Amino acid sequence: MMMQFLKPHDKLPDEALDKLRTSLDEYDRIKANTKSTNPGDVTEIANLRARLQEHPETLSWSDIAQADYCIIDLLDESQLRGCVSGWRRRLREVAGEARYSQYLATATDITPGKSTAQDLRTDAAECVRAVYYFYAAYGIAAHSRSSVTQSLFRVVSLLVVIELGAAVLLMLHRSPGEPVIPLDSGIRAVLEYFIATSICAVLGSAVSVQRRLQDPSVDVDPLYRYIQTTADKFSIAFVSPVFGAVFGMLALALLQSKLLSTDLISIDANGLPAHWSDVAGLMIFGFLAGFAEQLVPDALTRIAARALGGVAGAGSATMPIAPSAVTPVPGVKVSGAGSASTTDAGAGAKEE
Numbered sequence: 001m002m003m004q005f006l007k008p009h010d011k012l013p014d015e016a017l018d019k020l021r022t023s024l025d026e027y028d029r030i031k032a033n034t035k036s037t038n039p040g041d042v043t044e045i046a047n048l049r050a051r052l053q054e055h056p057e058t059l060s061w062s063d064i065a066q067a068d069y070c071i072i073d074l075l076d077e078s079q080l081r082g083c084v085s086g087w088r089r090r091l092r093e094v095a096g097e098a099r100y101s102q103y104l105a106t107a108t109d110i111t112p113g114k115s116t117a118q119d120l121r122t123d124a125a126e127c128v129r130a131v132y133y134f135y136a137a138y139g140i141a142a143h144s145r146s147s148v149t150q151s152l153f154r155v156v157s158l159l160v161v162i163e164l165g166a167a168v169l170l171m172l173h174r175s176p177g178e179p180v181i182p183l184d185s186g187i188r189a190v191l192e193y194f195i196a197t198s199i200c201a202v203l204g205s206a207v208s209v210q211r212r213l214q215d216p217s218v219d220v221d222p223l224y225r226y227i228q229t230t231a232d233k234f235s236i237a238f239v240s241p242v243f244g245a246v247f248g249m250l251a252l253a254l255l256q257s258k259l260l261s262t263d264l265i266s267i268d269a270n271g272l273p274a275h276w277s278d279v280a281g282l283m284i285f286g287f288l289a290g291f292a293e294q295l296v297p298d299a300l301t302r303i304a305a306r307a308l309g310g311v312a313g314a315g316s317a318t319m320p321i322a323p324s325a326v327t328p329v330p331g332v333k334v335s336g337a338g339s340a341s342t343t344d345a346g347a348g349a350k351e352e
Contacts (some may be wrong), residue, residue: 147230
C-alpha cells in the first residue's frame with residue numbers, strides 16, 4: 001500500500017512530524033495487545049522511527065500515510081469501523097462535499113455485519129491515501145499560486161510605475177508656462193485621464209486574477225490546479241494586466257467617440273468628464289474594464305460587426321456576420337450594434 005506523493009518545496013511542518021510520532025507510538029501500543037503482526041510493517045515502522053530521529057527533513061506525507069497503513073493492518077473488525085468513521089470525517093473536510101458524496105456512493109457499509117474486516121481495511125486505507133494526497137497536492141498548488149501572485153504583483157507594479165511616470169512627465173514644467181512636453185493643455189488633460197483610466201483597469205485586472213486564483217469554490221484536483229496555473233503563468237501574470245492597461249484606455253476612447261455610452265458618465269465636448277461625479281464614475285468604469293475582461297472586447301466585437309456589415313452591404317455581395325455572444329452590462333450601451341435589444345435581468349441594459 002505504499003503511496004508516493006509529490007513533495008512540496010518545503011519540508012514537513014513540525015505539526016506533521018508530531019503526527020508521525022503519535023502514529024508510531026500508537027502502532028507500538030496496539031501491537032503490544034495483538035497476537036500476530038506483519039513483519040513488513042514492523043520493519044517499516046522501525047525505518048520511519050530512525051528517519052524521524054536522524055533525518056526528519058527527508059520525510060514526506062507518504063511516510064505519515066505509511067505509518068497509518070501499518071496501524072490499520074493491526075486493527076480488528078470493531079476497531080476498523082471506528083477507524084473508517086474517523087478517516088471519513090477527515091476526508092470530508094479535506095476533499096469537499098462534492099468529492100465526498102462521490103466517494104460515499106461506492107463506499108463500504110460500516111454497519112456491523114454488512115462488511116468483512118478486509119473490506120473495512122481497504123476502505124480505511126483508501127481514505128488515508130486520499131487525505132494525504134490532498135495534503136501533499138494542496139501544498140504544491142499553494143506554492144504555484146503564490147509564485148503566480150508574486151509575478152502578477154511585479155508586473156502590475158511595473159505598469160503602474162511606468163504610467164505614473166508618464167503622468168508626472170506630462171505635468172512637469174521647465175519653468176512657469178513652459179512644460180517639458182509641449183502639448184496643448186486640453187490634450188494634456190485628456191492624456192492624463194487616459195493614464196488614470198488605464199491604471200484603474202490594471203488594478204481591476206489584478207483583482208480579477210487574484211479572485212480566480214484564490215477561489216475556494218473551484219472544485220478541481222489540486223495537482224491539476226498546480227499544472228494549470230504553472231503552465232499559464234505568463235498569461236496570468238503578464239498578459240492579463242497588460243491587456244487591462246490597454247482596455248482601460250480603449251474604454252475611455254469608446255466613451256469619447258460615443259461608440260460606447262452610459263448614463264452613469266457624462267463626457268463633454270473636450271473628451272473630459274463633465275463633473276467630479278463623472279470622474280469617479282470614469283475611474284470605476286476603468287476598473288471594470290480590467291476586472292470584467294470581456295467588457296471592452298465584446299463592445300469592440302459589436303462595433304466591428306456593425307462596420308463589416310456596412311462594408312458588406314455596400315458591395316454586390318453580402319457577407320453574413322454571426323452575432324457576438326455578449327453579456328450585457330447594466331447601463332452600458334454599444335451604439336449602432338443593431339436593432340435588437342437585450343435586457344439584462346434586473347438591470348435593464350440594452351443595445352441599440
